[in-house]
Amino acid sequence: MRADARRNVESIRQAALTVFRENGLTSPLDDVARLAGKAKGTIYHRFGGRAGLIDAVVEELVAERVDGIITSVSALDMGAVDRLEEYLRRVWLLQFEEPAANDVFLRVEPDSPVLIALCDRARTFAIDLLDQAQAAGGIRPEVTAQDLYALIWERGVIAREATCTRQDYLRRCDWVLAGLRTCR
Template identity: 45%
Template sequence: MAEQTRTGSRALRADARRSVEQITRAAIEAFHGRGLDTPMEEIATAAGVAKGTIYHRFGGRAGLVDAVIGELVGSSMHEIGERAEAIDDPWSAFASYVTERRLLHYREPAAIDALVATHPESPELAKLATAATTVTQRLINRAHAAAVLRPGFTVADLYYFDVGNALALRHLGRPTATVYAERTTLFLDSLKNNPADHLTVDR
């Protein structure tokens, strides 16, 4: 009897692992296509499980987001920051970071949700935001120290520019990749420190 109980428990654990894997894969695919607010019913159907199973295994949407946001967005943000901080030239480092962040928002709806904090109850999203802010601050500090970034430009300024861009992508539609790249170039050009712009004119 004890052996039968152990065998039954192992089968149950295997079933649980399979359902978690199925739900995780389905969530990643759904969130990648439509963002973190994709209906749970759709994820359950794609995973071949009942909607209640998602709540049983993950505790709800926040738990599901926590389980997949690292693969969806976190790893990309980490790599973007690492690549930028490895660049010696302060302006090139900052420009690389801004460009890659904007490209991530262009291709990944879940990155927009992470940026605008659509699910503040998710601890993993909060951690991701904190880590991104830390990297952004370091890159901005480097650029200011080298006097290549517009004086007074802050982490908050970049955040609000990013939010505006992300919401435009979501609600106004995505421009072509070429147009989007041109707008990124224009945005970065506006942030370069040009001492001539700060000269006062005697009247």
């Protein structure tokens, strides 16, 4: 690739990072092109369209954050129930604060192999935490992996439409978490 083509690609990538961070993965590509100072056609030429552009930036945009949550929750010295709750709380907060991360969990680009792999990593980790928490007797036995996915999806929809404060959002997340616990 010529030097000018590499500069075009990088300016589009940087613009996509900015636009997607602020407004999510469904942001108009016109906004990315405008910020990059390039024609929209250049995005299609260099990235093949929205999916290719997302794949080119998702690692820096979201994957590092999700993988960081997985790593940090894995290292926590606490019981299985508390680890599951902490993981969900951090994912839900990420959804609230980062429109692009929320779009990843809502799978707005369902055919992206990069996003599918990221969601699969998060899903596998959550299922392991759920299994451990249920084995410890602290989470209702009828809660399934599909239920966790539904809760993450529901929180994502709520985060997308949220008109509440961060504090109110987290308070409501805690109510959902309390509902997962076994009654003792």
